[in-house]
Amino acid sequence: MAIKAVVFDCYGVLYNDGIGAYNQPLLAIVRALRAHYRTGVLSNMSGAGLRARIQQGKMADAFDAVVASGDTNSMKPHREIFEYIAAELGVSLPEILFFDDSVDHVQGAQAHGIQAVHYRSLQDVTDALDAHHLNYL
Numbered sequence: 001m002a003i004k005a006v007v008f009d010c011y012g013v014l015y016n017d018g019i020g021a022y023n024q025p026l027l028a029i030v031r032a033l034r035a036h037y038r039t040g041v042l043s044n045m046s047g048a049g050l051r052a053r054i055q056q057g058k059m060a061d062a063f064d065a066v067v068a069s070g071d072t073n074s075m076k077p078h079r080e081i082f083e084y085i086a087a088e089l090g091v092s093l094p095e096i097l098f099f100d101d102s103v104d105h106v107q108g109a110q111a112h113g114i115q116a117v118h119y120r121s122l123q124d125v126t127d128a129l130d131a132h133h134l135n136y137l
Helices: 024-033 047-056 079-089 103-111 122-131
Strands: 005-008 038-043 065-068 096-100 115-118
Touching (some): 024 122, 038 079, 047 065, 079 096, 103 115, 115 122
Parallel strands (some): 005 096
C-alpha cells in the first residue's frame, strides 16, 4: 500500500532533549514532505505540553495533525492512538510511515500494520523515504 502520511514522535526525533534543540534538518524535510503527503506528530505526553513544544519550535506549519496521548486516553504503542492519528490525517494505518526513537513504539506500530522505522539519526529518515520513493526534496 502506498504511503500517504508521515508521522514523527516529538521527543528524541523532532526535539532532542539531551541537547535541548529542535532537529532543524528534519523539520526542513517534514516541511518538504507536507507538499505531497499528510504529516503528523504523535507523542506520549500531555496535549498542552506537546502544543507548547510545537509552538516553541515554530513547527505548527509543518504538520497536518498533532496528537498527544493526553488528548486521546491511549498511549503508544496501543492501537487506539495510532487509529486516532490515522483518522486525523484521513488515512488508513498501512498508509502511514512512522518514525520513533523507541523500539517498543516502532514494534507496536508495526504490529498494527503501520510501516514504522526506528529513528537514530536523520539518515534513518532519508533511507526510509528513499526506500518508499517519497518526494522530500
